Amino acid sequence: MRIEDVVCPFCGCLCDDLVVTVDGTTVTSVENGCTLATEKFLGHERLPHPIRRRNGSWEKTSYDDAIRKTAEILLEAERPLLYGWSGTFVEAQTIGVHLAELLGAVIDNTSTVCHGPSIMAIQEVGHPGCTLGQVKNRADVIVYWGANPIEAHPRHMSRYTTFADGFFVKSAFRERKVIVVDIRETDSSEVADEFVKVTPGGDYAVLSALRMIVRGRGDLVPGRVSGVTREQLFRVAEICLSARFGAIFFGLGLTMSRGKYKNIRNAIELTEELNRHTKFTISPMRGHWNVYGSNEVFTWITGYPYAVDFSRGIAFYNPGETTSVDILRRKECDACLVVSSDPGAHFPRACAEHLASIPTVQIDPHVNATTHLSRIQIPVAVTGIDAEGTAYRMDGVPIRTRRLFSTGYPDDVAVLERIYALAKEAKG
């Protein structure tokens, strides 16, 4: 069977034009998708059944046993951490937040080690953003700062920017200028009209120099700023100032490097300066397909986008204190529920070691690094393949993913609802 307009549940682009052919419960071909999408749909390595660790080895168990034991672990804990959430759909995230409130737990999503600093900056100075449709149809200058879309968001350039013709940009390849700012040469920098190579950790200074030029105080800019020549800085500023519509996309090269959220704040303030002359927007290149959704869900229920601590009986948020990496480094949590993410692979060693020392339960379709650190793993259906639900694209547009076929796996909602019901029953 050939299914059209399939949504890809891999990266924040949420491409919705895939054509997938299925034979029973097997995907046999994927059209229009990038390498990441193709691997995602064609992959068939799933954990076949729930597993539980007993006496130093793994054994098969039932969903009933795994869910009951998970609820017991969470109820016995004094400071449980519920982490992940960006790889599942918003309906499941909603149950997660309610479960955290019921348990008095900390709930955090993967933006804590991704675009959390971007959110902190946006809380300080706002977000002059727009949808990807606006960029596609209007933008004649694109800036990728600390991002490598060709490897991380492979169709971003072809669907929305460099190679995408739009309503007001009839010939994108000729009419759009593309600037890439990075500390190293990448596949993305090779297709740029202007590649700005910054010395590691020098982004803040380069952003400040560009702000000075845009403000008319370029006379104060020295001959070289963090490895970038004065001439190139003026050239880049001129390209931006002469844009009819410019769009900055930034990646983890800004959020994870020295300065962290202050880098983003400076980039947003550069965007603000440019808006005194022309139209400019700025947007984060969100990684996981529904990490934006987790920020939306957390915010509409608790008022905060990630790192929400319910231990006081009310929602409390303080990055650096209630964020997962800090809680794990301090060895503060005494149980952890990981949903659709892999902190074993993506957290610093000290944090992963603490996950191994406490009862950690994982809800995830695949065996990953966290599996080895957990006590229980409950496999679920893969959203967008054998489960459906709503996700938010990197620009905040909600898109409904589709179920291509049904398998015997329950989806995240089915498992989380049962854990919630058991916790509710125990709490009264």
Place this chain on the structure above:
Amino acid sequence: MKFLMTTGRTIRQGSSVERKNSPEYIGEASTVRMNPVDMFELLVEEGNAVRTTGPGGSVVMRVRPDPGLPRGLVFVCLGPYANILVGSRTHGTGMPDFKTIPVDIEPTGDAPLPLSALMREYGGVPYED
């Protein structure tokens, strides 16, 4: 030799991210990319093992040349091998220093560990699928 290490996504890492026990994923995640002139100075060739030590710990990886990297900067794709080296302090932001990590790299006769063995070192129990 002293280097700065940075991390990021690669297409190979993304393609095999849901098969973390596979040779494809482990091979990519345990590869350190380096400027060829730095490799010459370190007396290593493509595929040689190097021990990389950072603020969070030490791990064996295999080296691959990347002329797009400036001298003194090495790249490892995000994942468990890179994160052994990352310190867990977040400077009040919740975000560890995943980029520009000071590391020391030396040739070694050891081989990179498989992911399950790495997780055993963390205190986990490997699950073989």
